[in-house]
Amino acid sequence: MQFESMAEFFAMGGHGLYVWLAYGATCAALVGSALAVRIGAKRQIQQLKLAAFHQTRCSSESQT
Amino acid sequence: MFLREFWHKLGSPKWFYQISTGWMIGFAVAALVLLVVGMVWGLAFAPADYQQGNSFRIIYVHVPTAMVAQSVYISMGVAGIVLFVWRMKLADVAIAACLPVGMMLTALALFSGGVWGRPTWGTWWEWDGRTVSTLVLLFLFIGIYALREAIPDITLRGRASALVAIVGTINIPIIKYSVDWWHTLHQPGSFSLTEKPTMPVEMWAPLLVMVLGMYCFAGYIILARMRIEILLREQRTQWARELVA
Numbered sequence: 001m002q003f004e005s006m007a008e009f010f011a012m013g014g015h016g017l018y019v020w021l022a023y024g025a026t027c028a029a030l031v032g033s034a035l036a037v038r039i040g041a042k043r044q045i046q047q048l049k050l051a052a053f054h055q056t057r058c059s060s061e062s063q064t
Numbered sequence: 065m066f067l068r069e070f071w072h073k074l075g076s077p078k079w080f081y082q083i084s085t086g087w088m089i090g091f092a093v094a095a096l097v098l099l100v101v102g103m104v105w106g107l108a109f110a111p112a113d114y115q116q117g118n119s120f121r122i123i124y125v126h127v128p129t130a131m132v133a134q135s136v137y138i139s140m141g142v143a144g145i146v147l148f149v150w151r152m153k154l155a156d157v158a159i160a161a162c163l164p165v166g167m168m169l170t171a172l173a174l175f176s177g178g179v180w181g182r183p184t185w186g187t188w189w190e191w192d193g194r195t196v197s198t199l200v201l202l203f204l205f206i207g208i209y210a211l212r213e214a215i216p217d218i219t220l221r222g223r224a225s226a227l228v229a230i231v232g233t234i235n236i237p238i239i240k241y242s243v244d245w246w247h248t249l250h251q252p253g254s255f256s257l258t259e260k261p262t263m264p265v266e267m268w269a270p271l272l273v274m275v276l277g278m279y280c281f282a283g284y285i286i287l288a289r290m291r292i293e294i295l296l297r298e299q300r301t302q303w304a305r306e307l308v309a
Contacts, residue, residue: 001108002108002109002110002112003108013112013117013118015117015118015183016118018119018122018180018182019107019119021179022122022125022126022175022179022180023107023122023125025172025175025176025179026129026172026176027103029168029171030281033164033165033285034281034284034285037285037292038288040288040289040292041295044292044295045295048295048299048304048307048308051299051300052308052309
């Protein structure tokens with residue numbers, strides 16, 4: 001550990017603003033894009049289910 | 065023989081969808097572990113630079129995002145060649161999947177570069193060779209994205225974006241050699257495959273972890289986006305229906 005205390009760690013020797021801005025933006029963007037692809041995949045599967053459901057209903061109706 | 069079989073199988077979206085499930089999960093887990101370890105190591109345990117002090121720690125997010133952004137662009141160029149020569153549909157899917165993550169990583173590299181430049185050089189932005197060529201990289205990603213949005217025909221869209229992606233790869237060696245060609249502000253590269261690192265091991269080890277983690281992260285996002293796009297394109301097929309049944 002390079003720092004004596006928590007306060008010193010956050011201060012980053014006076015460069016805290018810059019260091020935390022860079023890390024904060026990077027973390028936010030990485031987490032955001034991971035969430036975006038997870039939501040996108042869920043939505044796409046949901047849509048596929050809906051389409052499959054409509055198709056089976058239509059084909060069963062035409063059979064009767 | 066094996067390669068040839070693999071190449072043919074890449075023509076099947078169904079096969080790719082099935083095989084990529086494991087890869088995607090593997091990349092995601094590896095990315096999470098490597099990035100968390102790398103960030104904690106870089107922030108708290110790596111020694112401070114004797115000249116730059118603690119602002120040097122920005123290197124651990126700046127260099128990985130910049131490196132992987134360029135690699136994502138190169139992958140897109142390769143996908144462009146594959147699309148042009150072999151007309152492989154999966155290559156078009158790959159180009160589409162590379163764009164958002166490439167754009168994001170380039171923007172992050174520029175942002176962390178500016179934030180690092182402020183305490184180090186006394187300026188947020190400088191028209192320096194490397195920053196400008198990286199800005200061009202961002203515009204290439206945005207330009208190809210906009211081009212794809214503007215062309216409704218799927219074949220034409222693929223070919224046009226592949227062509228721009230291939231031509232744009234000329235910018236990659238420009239970014240690489242910019243620090244040698246124009247001795248302005250940006251410091252020379254930190255990593256090289258052929259030379260020994262100039263940093264002590266305590267400094268470059270966490271950087272290596274971060275670079276590997278960022279590659280895994282990009283791999284995860286690209287595969288996940290490719291799979292979403294495949295499901296969208298294949299929604300009328302039997303296998304896609306059976307997948308959700």
